[in-house]
Amino acid sequence: MASTSRGRVQICCPEHPDAPLVEDYHAGDMICPECGLVVGDRVVDVGTEWRTFSNEKNTKDPSRVGAAENPLLEGGDLSTMIAIDPKDSQVDEFGKPMYRNRRTMNSADRALTNAFREISQMADRLNLPKMVSDRANTLFKQVNDTKSLKGRSNDAVCSACMYIACRQEFVPRTFKEICAVSKVSKKETGRVFKLILKTLETNVELITTGDFMSRFCSNLSLSPRIQKAATYIARKAVDLYLVPGRSPVSVAAAAIYMASQASEDKKTQKDIGDIAGVAEVTIRQAYKLMYPKAHDLFPEDFKFATPIDQLPTQ
Known part of the structure; x- marks a missing residue:
């Protein structure tokens, strides 16, 4: 049943006109919650379009429009690169073609991405859950923003962040276990570990047997x-x-x-x-x-x- 109000058509249940209708997005129906009567059908779904075209002959999949958003990166993975016409090529003084820089992210995001990849690989080798690698990524991002550990290798910072994350998530690992899956010595990892605790002004729970x-x-x-x-x-x-x-x-x-x-x-x-x-x-x-x-x-x-x-x- 439809009632007219100020030029607009409003759908309502004939038995319960005051009851708010429930919209079934899957079937496209408007249902009365009191008696279950389908008042309106074939309602247009205004939600997000999730159709996929991967089964078509075209090799490209339009439903995939980029990587998942990462809030830890500077650009949030939403940067855009404008394509260059391949015919518009330049040559240097020796006649060799000059290739323009086609990097899709800045140097800061690239360093973070490499560090996150290293942390993920260490977590996989140690069979740690994803929450530990996420905590380690957040710690590395905080340390990177302070710029207080310049000169230290990213591998050492990644190992120390992984060690701290394991202790904060109550799945502690020893320094030897962390160093066994990284490229840094135990001495360097311990030194960077102390610097991170001092820089971030945080602490970790004491390890027990x-x-x-x-x-x-x-x-x-x-x-x-x-x-x-x-x-x-x-x-x-x-x-x-x-x-x-x-x-x-x-x-x-x-x-x-x-x-x-x-x-x-x-x-x-x-x-x-x-x-x-x-x-x-x-x-x-x-x-x-x-x-x-x-x-x-x-x-x-x-x-x-x-x-x-x-x-x-x-």
Whole structure:
């Protein structure tokens, strides 16, 4: 039913004239929400056109008009390049053709794009989720805008941003793991990491042994029972101040070694060191500090396959 109001035709339901009609964009119908009556049909869809012409014989796809917009780039990926007539060619003094610059983005955007690509590749090698690479991209953009790290290589800044992003997104990785997928040394990454924290006036949460325990135990194919015991041992060792000055990674590796030696699934210091990225001597030194208090470190419900008195002393 249609009613006329001031020269305009207004469609309404004959049974419920005051009810606001619901438009079904897929079918092109105007439906009354009270009784479900289709009042008007074949309504013109004023939404965005999403048709694709990729199946036609023409090789070009008109539905693809450019890359997705990236808010981190200066131009927002909306820059335009005017084509040059190929017949309008110039030659230099030696008669060779001169090619005009056809770059589609400025140097600043190109540097950002290369850095984002490097960060994405590092995230892929480390099997990290996209939110970590997005956080690293944002950190790199903030550092780049401050222009406080001029002279530092972009690879070092990318590695440091990835390390910070991992810790801020609660999926921490060690410096060795970051350096293994980048082109920068551990020393340079650590130096740039401190400069970024100072420049951006931000901080990161302290790393604990629990941040690495599940990943290390999973890579070692250890059971959840051993993982739970290793987590308890590492936390207890830190609480009792048995391993002062030791990094959380080395404490976690020593705790895994102690828990595995007391169980039926024993792992060597070399196996654990290869997964954790810690030298055998480092694991041995932390284990020697924890061994005298081994009776106080294991949880009460732990089932020993090897008694504490028969555990290796180092």
